[in-house]
Amino acid sequence: MDAAKIQLSTDELALVRDAEILLTKNNIISKVYALFGEIAGRVRDIAESQWRDLPADVLSISPKISKGENYDGLPWVMLDYPRLFGREDIFALRLFFWWGNYFSLTLHLKGKYLDLYGKKLEKNIHLLGEKGFYLSVGMNEWRHEITEEHYISLSQPQPISSAGRLSGNDFCKLSVRISLEQWNEVISLAMGYYQLIFQILES
Numbered sequence: 001m002d003a004a005k006i007q008l009s010t011d012e013l014a015l016v017r018d019a020e021i022l023l024t025k026n027n028i029i030s031k032v033y034a035l036f037g038e039i040a041g042r043v044r045d046i047a048e049s050q051w052r053d054l055p056a057d058v059l060s061i062s063p064k065i066s067k068g069e070n071y072d073g074l075p076w077v078m079l080d081y082p083r084l085f086g087r088e089d090i091f092a093l094r095l096f097f098w099w100g101n102y103f104s105l106t107l108h109l110k111g112k113y114l115d116l117y118g119k120k121l122e123k124n125i126h127l128l129g130e131k132g133f134y135l136s137v138g139m140n141e142w143r144h145e146i147t148e149e150h151y152i153s154l155s156q157p158q159p160i161s162s163a164g165r166l167s168g169n170d171f172c173k174l175s176v177r178i179s180l181e182q183w184n185e186v187i188s189l190a191m192g193y194y195q196l197i198f199q200i201l202e203s
Contacts, residue, residue: 029067029077032097036065036079039095039190043081046194053202055113058082058091071144075099089113090171093197095190096144103178103186104146105193110171117201118172124200128174129154131196136173146175 008016015021040063047059063081079095089111096104109117121128138150154174174197178189 025075029075032077033065033067035186036077036095036097039187040065040079040081042187042191043093043194047082047198051198051202054082054198055084055091058084058113071098074101084113086111093194094144098144100180101145102180103182103190104144104175105178105190106144106173106175107197108141108171108173110141114170114172120200120203121172121174124203125154127196127200128176131176131193133174133176136169136171136175139169141169141171141173146177151175 044063047054051059059082061081061083063079064083065077065079067075067077069075076099077097080092083092083094084090085092090108091113092106092108094106094108096106098104109121133154134146134151135154136150137152140150143150176193178186182189
């Protein structure tokens with residue numbers, strides 16, 4: 001092995017000696033967990049009291065918060081609720097924190113749930129566009145970054161109809177971003193997006 005490749009630069013040496021950096025990072029991740037726990041509780045309370053038309057098998061599964069260190073090299077935390085991930089059928093709302101980038105909320109439908117709700121989404125696609133949502137047009141349904149490679153904005157006129165785009169894959173993902181600068185507003189913003197999605201699904 002080339003010895004130069006394992007030596008530390010001046011900047012790297014300064015970082016590796018600074019324990020406060022990782023302690024601060026761990027504290028931030030703990031706060032994301034707490035934030036997502038609060039949102040999960042609120043969504044669950046509202047789902048059980050108001051969103052009575054949603055499939056019972058979806059709402060019966062408890063919220064799940066998970067984390068990792070390497071989504072494209074960066075730490076992440078995600079909340080899945082409501083959530084049902086089957087081999088053929090998926091109904092999930094995923095709130096995602098991606099270090100250095102943003103929060104995002106994604107509605108992920110596949111199989112019988114896409115059949116059940118696809119027409120309602122197509123009918124109300126303009127409402128999602130007005131709120132800054134994006135539509136997944138990539139082939140990999142497990143990519144979370146909202147980039148031109150994987151998503152198109154619903155707020156811009158498209159050469160192909162929204163309905164045509166929605167039916168272009170065997171899954172549908174609709175996502176919206178919340179900037180990290182809006183940290184103190186994440187709960188209210190996220191809850192507004194959850195309410196909008198369920199309003200459309202129950203329309």
